[in-house]
Amino acid sequence: MTDxxxxxxxxxxHYGPRVWWPAKTPFEVVIGAILTQNTNWNNVEKAITNxxxxxxxxxxxILNLSIEELEQLIRPSGFFRQKxxxxxxxxxxxxxxxxxxxxKLLEQPLNRARxxxxxxxxIGPETADSILLYAGKRPSFVVDAYTxxxxxxxxxxxxxxxxxxxxxxxMAHLDDSVQLYNEYHALIVIHCKDVCRKKPLCxxxxxxxxCAYKQQNS
DNA sequence: GGCCAGGACACCA
DNA sequence: TGGTGTCATGGC
Numbered sequence: 001m002t003d004x005x006x007x008x009x010x011x012x013x014h015y016g017p018r019v020w021w022p023a024k025t026p027f028e029v030v031i032g033a034i035l036t037q038n039t040n041w042n043n044v045e046k047a048i049t050n051x052x053x054x055x056x057x058x059x060x061x062i063l064n065l066s067i068e069e070l071e072q073l074i075r076p077s078g079f080f081r082q083k084x085x086x087x088x089x090x091x092x093x094x095x096x097x098x099x100x101x102x103x104k105l106l107e108q109p110l111n112r113a114r115x116x117x118x119x120x121x122x123i124g125p126e127t128a129d130s131i132l133l134y135a136g137k138r139p140s141f142v143v144d145a146y147t148x149x150x151x152x153x154x155x156x157x158x159x160x161x162x163x164x165x166x167x168x169x170x171m172a173h174l175d176d177s178v179q180l181y182n183e184y185h186a187l188i189v190i191h192c193k194d195v196c197r198k199k200p201l202c203x204x205x206x207x208x209x210x211c212a213y214k215q216q217n218s
Numbered sequence: 219g220g221c222c223a224g225g226a227c228a229c230c231a
Numbered sequence: 232t233g234g235t236g237t238c239a240t241g242g243c
Contacts, residue, residue: 032224033224034225036223036224036225037224037225037226038222038223038224038225038226038238038239039223039224039225039239039240039241040222040223040224040240040241040242041223041224042223042241042242043223043239043240043241043242044224046240046241047240075239075240076240076241077239077240078223078238078239078240078241079225079226079237079238079239079240080238080239080240081238081239082226082227082237082238082239083238083239086226121226121227122225122226122227123226124225124226124227125225125226126224126225126226127225127226130224142224144224144225145223145224145225146224147224185224188224189224192224193223193224
């Protein structure tokens with residue numbers, strides 16, 4: 001499966017290294033990972049700005065807010081009622097099981113930390129892997145809608161694979177490297193978000209010659 | 219005014 | 232196990 005590294009190298013050459021995740025602290029990564037579920041990042045930024053102004057970017061403060069106060073702060077990110085509940089559930093778990101320490105949760109053996117995250121309501125596989133990789137600097141590859149879309153176009157996926165199948169494919173064929181996983185996911189997002197949907201298609205698309213979408217539409 | 223965005227979950231057959 | 236409805240805001 002050298003195709004995966006070939007694709008990575010092309011994206012890296014074209015876009016250059018990205019600095020990810022767009023957050024100032026590991027805890028902010030968690031907040032962003034939950035708020036960005038099926039939501040445009042611009043809306044997430046508005047919500048995080050509100051939390052920052054309210055000095056509510058910590059587990060203790062989020063737990064001490066009323067659910068209504070938290071809902072209003074994160075309202076721009078959409079789905080604000082369920083996301084407010086999810087944020088408080090995560091913070092409560094952190095408090096009860098790890099003395100409020102995100103580091104203690106994330107420094108456990110990878111599979112154990114991942115399973116613990118997945119047991120929390122509102123933390124699915126993509127959110128868990130984003131937290132592990134970008135907040136915990138643990139080698140857990142993040143799969144998202146862009147990953148499935150892009151690699152289906154490249155013929156590497158069929159489009160019917162489940163989340164864990166895709167994650168395991170990448171992890172089986174790539175070096176076990178936090179830096180590589182970090183960069184690869186970031187490059188997939190920047191490629192799909194800013195370039196791959198442009199019409200007319202970007203003439204210097206780094207994957208142009210191997211992308212089925214480009215070939216069908218050119 | 220419709221479509222979409224860096225998902226997850228409940229419910230049903 | 233797979234398909235479908237729900238959750239909600241803001242930019243284009």
